[in-house]
Amino acid sequence: MPLxxxxxxxxPGRFAISVATRPLEFLPSLVREYGDVAVFHVGKQPVALxxxxxxxxxxxxxxxxxxxxGRGLERAKxxxxxxxxxxxDDFHLRQRRLAQPAFHRARVAAYGQVMAHYAERxxxxxxxxxxxxxxxxxxxxxLAVVGKxxxxxxxxxxxxxxxxxxxxxxxAFSFSVLPFGDFLLRLPLPxxxxxxxxxxxxxATIYRMIGERRASGEDRGDLLSMLxxxxxxxGDGTGMSxxxxxxxxxxxxxxxxxxxxxxxxxxxYLLSQYPEVEARLHxxxxxxxxxxxxxxxxxxxxxxxxxxxxxxxxxxxxxxVGRRTLGEYQLGDYSIPARTYVLMSQWxxxxxxxxxxxxxxxxxxxxxxxxxALDAARPKFSYFPFGAGTRVCIGEQFAWMEGVLALATxxxxxxxxxxPGHPIVPQPIVTLRxxxxxxxxxxxx
Numbered sequence: 001m002p003l004x005x006x007x008x009x010x011x012p013g014r015f016a017i018s019v020a021t022r023p024l025e026f027l028p029s030l031v032r033e034y035g036d037v038a039v040f041h042v043g044k045q046p047v048a049l050x051x052x053x054x055x056x057x058x059x060x061x062x063x064x065x066x067x068x069x070g071r072g073l074e075r076a077k078x079x080x081x082x083x084x085x086x087x088x089d090d091f092h093l094r095q096r097r098l099a100q101p102a103f104h105r106a107r108v109a110a111y112g113q114v115m116a117h118y119a120e121r122x123x124x125x126x127x128x129x130x131x132x133x134x135x136x137x138x139x140x141x142x143l144a145v146v147g148k149x150x151x152x153x154x155x156x157x158x159x160x161x162x163x164x165x166x167x168x169x170x171x172a173f174s175f176s177v178l179p180f181g182d183f184l185l186r187l188p189l190p191x192x193x194x195x196x197x198x199x200x201x202x203x204a205t206i207y208r209m210i211g212e213r214r215a216s217g218e219d220r221g222d223l224l225s226m227l228x229x230x231x232x233x234x235g236d237g238t239g240m241s242x243x244x245x246x247x248x249x250x251x252x253x254x255x256x257x258x259x260x261x262x263x264x265x266x267x268x269y270l271l272s273q274y275p276e277v278e279a280r281l282h283x284x285x286x287x288x289x290x291x292x293x294x295x296x297x298x299x300x301x302x303x304x305x306x307x308x309x310x311x312x313x314x315x316x317x318x319x320x321v322g323r324r325t326l327g328e329y330q331l332g333d334y335s336i337p338a339r340t341y342v343l344m345s346q347w348x349x350x351x352x353x354x355x356x357x358x359x360x361x362x363x364x365x366x367x368x369x370x371x372x373a374l375d376a377a378r379p380k381f382s383y384f385p386f387g388a389g390t391r392v393c394i395g396e397q398f399a400w401m402e403g404v405l406a407l408a409t410x411x412x413x414x415x416x417x418x419x420p421g422h423p424i425v426p427q428p429i430v431t432l433r434x435x436x437x438x439x440x441x442x443x444x445x
Contacts, residue, residue, distance in 0.1 A: 023320070023428050028348055037332045046340040048331055051352065053381035055332055056344050059323055060381070060389035067323035067342070069391075076430065079169050079199060081243070083251030084394060092391075098240065099248060099394060102150060102223035108397050111149040112295025115402045118144050118156070119409035120292065126442045131419060134438040138264040138406075139163040142257035145402060150223040150252055153209050162205060166254060168198035170430050206249045210242055223252070252395070258431050259317035260399050264406055265438045266315035267307060268416045269424065270362045272440065277364060278415065281307055282445070285408045298404050304411075306367035308403040312385040314362060316346035319432040321387055346385060347432070355382035415443040 027049060030038040036052035050056060059067060068088050077086050084095055101107070122141040126132065140159035147155035155162065168191075186192075209224060219225045227240055227248060240248070271278040284303045298305070323342045328335060331342070353359040357372040366375040386393035393399070418424075419439040427435035 023345075024347060024426055027320075027343070027345055031348055037334060039334060039336070046337060047343065048334070048336055048340055049343045049345070049348075050331065051345070051348050052332065053349065053355070053379040056349070056381040056384065057388070059342060059344065060384070060387065060391075063329070064389040064391070066326055066329055068326060069323065079195075080251045080254065081247030083247040085251050085255060095244070095248060096394065098227055099223065099252075102226055103394050103398060105397060108401060109295040111145075111398065112298070112401055112405060113292070114148050115145050115405045116293040116297075116409050118148070119406040121156070123410045123414060126414065128442060128444040130442045132440060132442060134268050134416060134440045135261065135265045135434055136160065136163065136437065138261040139166075139257065141406065142261040142264070142402065143253070146253055146256040149398075150256065151209050151249065152220045152222040152224065155205065158205065162202065162253075163257075165198035165201035166258065168194035169202065170258070170433075202250060202253070203246065206246050206253070207242070209249070210245050214242075224249070254430075255393070256395055256398065260402050260406075262315070262317040262431050262433055263308065263312055263399070263403055265434060266432075267311040267403075267407060268410075268440065269418060269434070269438055270311055270314065271307070271411075272416055272418045274362050277307065277362060278411075280364075281407075281411055285412045288408070288412075293405055293409055295401060295405075297408070298401055301404055301408050302368065303364060304404050304408050305400070306364035308400070308407060309367045310362055310364040313350045313356070313383060314360075315426065315432055316350055316385050317431050318385060318387070318393075319347045319426075319428050320345040321384075344384075347428070349382055349384070352382065355379065413445055415445060416440040417443060 030040070030049055031051050036050065036055070038049040038051075040047055040049075050059065069086065080086050082091065082095075084092065084099060087095055118141055122137060122144075140156070140163055143159045143163055144154075144156035147153045147159075210228075213220075213224055213228060219229060224245075227245055229239070271281065281303055284301060288297055288300060290297065321344045323344075325336060325338055325340045325342065327338045329340070329342075330336075336342075350356070351359050355374070355378040357363075357366065357374040365371060381388065386396040386399070417440055419441060422439045423436050424438075425435040427433045
């Protein structure tokens with residue numbers, strides 16, 4: 001069946017704008033009305049929204065080579081350049097080969113103590129009864145962890161400043177995906193000026209780290225050393241230029257801190273709304289007697305891991321994934337043309353009641369042995385917070401360990417409660433942020 005013109009006539013209002021600015025309302029409405037494959041057009045651009053786990057598996061894994069990244073990550077090159085998230089084909093494979101050793105299981109395990117230590121330092125600054133923006137606190141924490149573990153740089157003192165620069169850069173992303181986005185980014189708009197200043201601030205930090213390391217010639221065993229010293233022995237035998245190093249460092253700083261910071265912020269919000277879950281988490285973390293936690297403690301924290309997993313189900317840090325077809329592709333009953341944008345939304349699939357018992361309820365127990373029959377029988381690709389296939393997130397194990405250790409370390413000493421009346425509005429840009437931050441009050445345990 002060829003791709004139909006799309007359901008534009010059934011959707012009132014400014015169609016292209018609603019896709020870009022109100023996706024968490026607009027996209028679920030498409031699924032409710034048109035099912036697992038909703039095909040439509042934004043202007044002349046054909047788009048398909050896919051919510052069937054079997055088709056998602058085919059796109060990610062079975063036929064992954066028939067796709068490139070979607071429009072969102074193409075536009076993200078204005079910030080990330082040709083990093084792991086945005087590069088394609090042989091160049092992407094080369095860069096991934098060079099970065100992969102930093103994320104081997106043994107090396108990630110060695111990062112555990114640093115993750116817990118920085119969580120202790122961050123939470124150690126809090127005072128009982130203090131009101132904090134937990135989103136901002138978690139962003140500073142995860143940025144410090146990425147700086148130390150991957151670049152052996154102590155950037156904690158700069159964390160808020162760098163985080164603000166990233167926030168400004170990410171905020172401008174909404175301009176880039178709108179029609180005429182390239183034109184808008186050339187205008188002297190306040191948001192565009194903030195984006196440029198933010199990118200310049202990030203570049204200054206990254207090029208400083210690269211310059212210092214090149215000058216010293218020191219191999220510190222971290223990611224930056226690996227990238228500086230590596231040569232692609234399976235390819236052309238060359239190493240990375242400073243620009244390539246900058247793009248990978250920018251990508252890993254963004255991906256390695258932004259998503260986990262959001263994950264932790266949403267987790268503390270959910271715990272404040274489900275005190276029975278929080279009580280069970282506290283009971284688990286209180287069994288750990290070591291003063292400081294490390295990678296060996298993760299296996300002793302199955303409920304903490306379940307809490308993280310369930311938080312990412314309801315508020316997935318990566319809320320949508322896009323791909324662009326390289327040629328004609330058979331998508332279920334539809335034959336879609338080349339250059340169709342195919343969207344797969346974790347926000348939608350993770351909340352589908354066909355795959356999840358009490359889909360809108362925060363139930364970490366579903367991730368433990370003995371969960372409901374529906375949860376146990378769900379298809380694999382009804383849950384894909386880190387993507388899948390050859391483009392699966394390179395830092396997935398890093399993110400799991402950091403999330404569990406940070407949650408357990410903070411939960412041992414603190415309860416966090418949402419400020420009464422504080423608005424909670426998910427903001428889907430590159431990642432799923434809380435639009436108004438996450439203002440919470442600290443309560444010492």
